[in-house]
Amino acid sequence: MSLMAEDPTHGSPNLAAPPLMAAHALSKTFIVGKTIAPGSGRVLHAVDEVSLDIAQGETLGLVGESGSGKSTLGRCLTRLYDVTAGSLTFEGQEIGKADQRALKPFRRKVQMIFQDPSASLNPRRRVRDMLAEVLTVHKIRQGTGVEARLGELMDLVGLRRAYLDRYPHEFSGGQRQRIGIARALAVEPKLIVADEPVSALDVSVQAQIVNLFSDLRDKLDLTYVFIAHDLAVVRQVSTRVAVMYLGSIVEIGETDALYQHPSHPYTEALLSAIPQPHNRGKRSRILLSGEIPSPLDPPVGCKFNTRCAYATDLCRTVRPKLAQVSPERLVACHYPLFQE
């Protein structure tokens, strides 16, 4: 399964090459409420048999409500979490079950950027020391090469070189995120998973950081998985978009086509809440009833059936599989809204 699309405004994924990363039936469960009593605890399916290819050079947007499993999937793709079942390959190598030692080269090639960079920046260390440590520990640069690279990293993320001697508290939120990006870039990664990287920032700063992500992708031939709940932000930066609901991908396709013609009722509802710049009018807002159900007790059949205006008896008994509805689109719905 490979659904990469080329869009000059969104970078140019290499369609002919094998995927940079591929997940097949990837699952992550957690046991919650476990006590010392044997057999206690319930299984929470945070990521439920997700299959996905990520092409070199693309930006895959991952969207969904809070609780959809998108952040957990991001942590599985970077192997910050162990994977419960399924396979995960990077550059053709299986890394889903690799131990920490075998993961060492992978850790350098795949980096994660978080919503709050402050949490991972040591308040007592200058930017210079933090970045230099990354460069030397990973043997990226040694000796005089370190200083030169520090300057390059600051240039790349649009910060003055003089700021290398500042401490994290001396920066604004946007600048701190730039430092977080510089630290991720220090190990010269191929893939960056960015988890809500702009959602804590002011709207004006968000646009600058989103533009920085796009510039860096083009300059450094990076590949991104960009996780966000803000669909307008995701549209700006993504080549393709995957929509998650209760741990599963319910729709995946090329960004502009998916935004113009959503095929899954959940995607339609999410998109109805944002303005459509390429349409004359606005879609009428579809209000989803109720909260996202608990992943401890997902609905039988289609997981979305409890909130879907189109649900039938079939939806309440049979879970739809992710199936192709057009050359560039996969949808998990018995009654897709759009197909070619």
Ligand code: SF4
């Ligand atoms: Fe709605 Fe049925 Fe499609 Fe699920 S399968 S999204 S309940 S129409």
